[in-house]
Amino acid sequence: MEQIEKISSLCPECLRNISGVKYASDDGKVYIDKECEDHGVFTTLISKDVNHYHQMENFFEVDRASPKNHLGVTEKGCPLDCGLCPSHKQDTCLAVVEVTDRCDMGCTYCFASSLMDDSKDPDMATIRKMFETVKYYSNDPTCVQISGGEPTLREDLPEIIKMGRDLGLTHIELNTNGVRIAQDQEYFDRIIDAGIDALYLGFDGVSDDVYMKRTGKNLFEVKSEVINKCRTAGIGVVLVPLVANNYNLHEVGNIIKFASNNVPTVRGVHFQPVFLSGRSPADQEAKITILDLLENIEEQTNGQLKVEHFTPALMATAQCGATCMTLVEGEGEFLPLTNIEQGSLNTSTDVASKTKKSIMGRWKGSSKNEDNSEAVGSNKCCGNTPLTTVTVPQESSCCRSTTKSNGWAEFIEMSKNRYLTISTMAFQDVWSYEKGRIENCCIHVVTKDGKFVPFCNYNLSSCNGEYLYRDQITT
Amino acid sequence: MDIKKLISKISKVYSMDIKISEEVANLLKDNGLKAEEMEKVIKDAEESGKKLESKDGSKCLAKAEDDNLTCYALYSASNGGFSLDSGYAHKMKMVGPTGGEFNVEAADEADWICKKCNENAIEANVDMTYLGVTRPGNAIVCPKCGDMYLGEDMVPTIKGAEGILEEKRG
Numbered sequence: 001m002e003q004i005e006k007i008s009s010l011c012p013e014c015l016r017n018i019s020g021v022k023y024a025s026d027d028g029k030v031y032i033d034k035e036c037e038d039h040g041v042f043t044t045l046i047s048k049d050v051n052h053y054h055q056m057e058n059f060f061e062v063d064r065a066s067p068k069n070h071l072g073v074t075e076k077g078c079p080l081d082c083g084l085c086p087s088h089k090q091d092t093c094l095a096v097v098e099v100t101d102r103c104d105m106g107c108t109y110c111f112a113s114s115l116m117d118d119s120k121d122p123d124m125a126t127i128r129k130m131f132e133t134v135k136y137y138s139n140d141p142t143c144v145q146i147s148g149g150e151p152t153l154r155e156d157l158p159e160i161i162k163m164g165r166d167l168g169l170t171h172i173e174l175n176t177n178g179v180r181i182a183q184d185q186e187y188f189d190r191i192i193d194a195g196i197d198a199l200y201l202g203f204d205g206v207s208d209d210v211y212m213k214r215t216g217k218n219l220f221e222v223k224s225e226v227i228n229k230c231r232t233a234g235i236g237v238v239l240v241p242l243v244a245n246n247y248n249l250h251e252v253g254n255i256i257k258f259a260s261n262n263v264p265t266v267r268g269v270h271f272q273p274v275f276l277s278g279r280s281p282a283d284q285e286a287k288i289t290i291l292d293l294l295e296n297i298e299e300q301t302n303g304q305l306k307v308e309h310f311t312p313a314l315m316a317t318a319q320c321g322a323t324c325m326t327l328v329e330g331e332g333e334f335l336p337l338t339n340i341e342q343g344s345l346n347t348s349t350d351v352a353s354k355t356k357k358s359i360m361g362r363w364k365g366s367s368k369n370e371d372n373s374e375a376v377g378s379n380k381c382c383g384n385t386p387l388t389t390v391t392v393p394q395e396s397s398c399c400r401s402t403t404k405s406n407g408w409a410e411f412i413e414m415s416k417n418r419y420l421t422i423s424t425m426a427f428q429d430v431w432s433y434e435k436g437r438i439e440n441c442c443i444h445v446v447t448k449d450g451k452f453v454p455f456c457n458y459n460l461s462s463c464n465g466e467y468l469y470r471d472q473i474t475t
Numbered sequence: 476m477d478i479k480k481l482i483s484k485i486s487k488v489y490s491m492d493i494k495i496s497e498e499v500a501n502l503l504k505d506n507g508l509k510a511e512e513m514e515k516v517i518k519d520a521e522e523s524g525k526k527l528e529s530k531d532g533s534k535c536l537a538k539a540e541d542d543n544l545t546c547y548a549l550y551s552a553s554n555g556g557f558s559l560d561s562g563y564a565h566k567m568k569m570v571g572p573t574g575g576e577f578n579v580e581a582a583d584e585a586d587w588i589c590k591k592c593n594e595n596a597i598e599a600n601v602d603m604t605y606l607g608v609t610r611p612g613n614a615i616v617c618p619k620c621g622d623m624y625l626g627e628d629m630v631p632t633i634k635g636a637e638g639i640l641e642e643k644r645g
Binding site: 325335337338339341342407408409410411412415 | 600603606607608610611612613632633635636639640643
C-alpha cells in the first residue's frame with residue numbers, strides 16, 4: 001500500500017467532518033479510507049489504475065484566480081458554512097441558477113430530488129438577486145446556467161433570460177430535458193429572442209430502452225427534435241448523459257457517434273457519472289469512475305478515442321474531470337487533438353478564465369449558414385464542401401494534392417465547424433468527498449438568499465438522503 | 476576545389492553583404508524571427524550550395540532546421556551581395572513523403588531547382604506533424620536528395636493549424 005495523501009472528508013452517515021487517507025492498494029487501485037468514531041470505516045474506489053491517476057496529476061498544471069468576493073465571517077469552516085467562505089481558492093467558471101424545483105420527468109435517479117409538486121418557485125425579484133449574486137462573486141466574463149428542476153415549466157423563462165441579459169451576464173445556457181422545446185415552437189422562439197446562448201440537454205442514450213429505464217417514457221425522438229430545432233435556430237447544444245453501470249454505459253460510443261453526426265449544432269458531449277446523492281441508485285454498483293468511462297469510450301469507438309486522448313479538465317483538481325477535444329472527419333471518424341502523453345504546456349492562464357472561454361466559444365451556437373451537419377460523412381474537399389463564412393486560403397494542400405485529398409487546410413476548416421468536445425465530470429458524493437477538491441471548485445450554485453455554494457457541496461446528501469445544503473435552502 | 480578557391484569562397488561568404496529592407500524587417504518581427512538568423516541561413520546556404528533556386532535564377536530559398544523550428548529565407552542577388560525578400564518559419568516537423576514515397580511522375584513540377592543536385596524540384600505532399608497530429612501538406616521537394624521546403628504560400632495555412640493545435644493543448 002502506498003499512501004498518496006491525507007484528506008479531509010465527511011462521514012456518509014452523519015456528515016461529520018472526518019479525516020481519511022487516499023492510497024494506492026497493492027493491486028494498483030486508488031481508494032479513500034475514512035473512519036467515523038460512531039459509524040466505522042468507509043472505503044471508496046477512486047481510480048482503478050494508480051498509473052492513470054498519477055498521469056492525470058502530472059499533467060495538471062494550473063494557475064488560479066480568487067473569487068471576486070468572499071463571505072465576511074465564518075464560524076464552522078469548510079464545508080459547513082459555505083457561501084463562498086474565505087478558504088475558497090477558485091473563481092467561478094460556471095454559476096448555476098435554479099429557477100424551479102419542479103420537474104415533469106420523475107426520473108428514478110435525480111441528484112436534485114426534483115418532483116412535480118407545488119413547491120414555490122423563486123419570484124423575479126429573487127432571481128434578480130441571484131443573478132446579482134453571480135456578478136458580485138465572480139469576475140467577468142460571467143457564465144450562467146439556468147437550471148432546476150426543469151426550467152421550461154416556467155412560463156416566464158424568457159423574461160428570466162432577458163433579465164439576465166439586461167443585467168449584463170455574458171453567457172446564459174439552459175439546462176433542460178427538452179420536452180417543452182420539442183413540442184412548443186412558440187415558447188422556444190421566445191427563449192431564443194430573449195437571448196439564450198446554448199442548450200445543455202439531458203441525453204442519456206440513443207435508444208428508447210435507456211429512457212424507459214430512467215423515466216418510463218420514450219424520449220429519443222424528443223431529443224432528436226430538440227436538436228433539429230436548435231440546428232434551424234443556430235443554437236449550440238451540449239448533450240449531457242448521466243452514465244451508470246447497468247443503465248447506459250454500453251451506449252457511450254453510440255452517443256458520441258450521434259453527436260459526431262450532428263456537429264456543429266452539437267458542440268459537445270458532457271458525461272456525468274452517477275453520484276450517490278438525492279434520489280439515487282441504492283447501491284455502489286451503479287457507480288463508475290472516470291477511467292471506467294474512458295475505457296468504455298475507447299472500446300466502443302473502436303479505439304478512435306483512446307483513454308490517452310483525455311486530459312484533465314480545467315476544473316478544481318486533476319481528478320474532477322477529463323476532456324478530449326476532437327475534430328470529426330466523418331461519421332464516427334475522429335481526429336483527436338488532445339493527448340495526455342504529450343505532457344502539458346505550462347500555461348499561465350487561470351482555470352476559470354480558460355474554462356469560461358471554452359464555455360462561451362465552443363459551446364455557443366453556430367450561425368445558421370455555418371451549420372454543415374448534412375455534409376458530415378461526405379469528406380469532400382475544395383468546391384464540393386459547402387464553405388463556411390471564413391474561407392481557407394486557396395493555396396491549401398488539399399486543392400493541389402496529387403496523392404491525398406486532405407491536409408492542413410482541411411484541418412483548419414474542420415476546426416471551425418466539425419469540432420466536438422467530449423468531457424466528463426466526476427461529481428463528488430458523500431463517499432468520495434474531499435475538502436481539497438471543494439475548496440478549488442469553480443462550479444457554483446447560487447442560493448435564493450444570495451450565497452454561492454460549490455456544486456458538490458450543494459448537492460451533497462448523507463447516505464440517508466439528508467442534504468448538507470439543498471433542503472435547508474430550498475424549503 | 477583548391478585551397479585558393481576555397482579561401483576565396485569563404486572570404487566571400489564572410490564578407491557577405493545582406494540587405495534587409497524596413498518592410499522585410501517588420502515582416503521578420505511579425506514572424507518572430509531575427510535578422511541574424513536569416514543572415515546565417517543565407518550564409519550557410521551559399522557556403523554549402525544547399526538551397527532551391529528559381530528557374531529564372533532570380534530567387535533562392537534556403538532553410539535551417541532545429542528541434543523546434545524550421546526557418547526559411549527567401550532571397551535574391553543584389554549588387555554583389557544579397558537582399559532578403561522574405562523570412563518565415565514553421566514549428567511542424569516534415570516527416571517524409573505522404574504515402575511513403577514521392578510519386579515523381581504524377582507530381583507537378585515546381586518553379587524551383589535543387590541547386591545541390593541540379594535537379595528540377597516537384598510539388599508533393601509531405602507528412603507534417605505537430606503536437607501529435609500528422610497531416611499531409613504541400614511542399615517543394617527535390618526528388619533526388621529528398622530535401623523538403625515549405626513554400627511561402629503555405630505559411631498562413633500551416634501557422635493557422637499550429638495555432639489551433641496549441642490552443643487545444645494544456
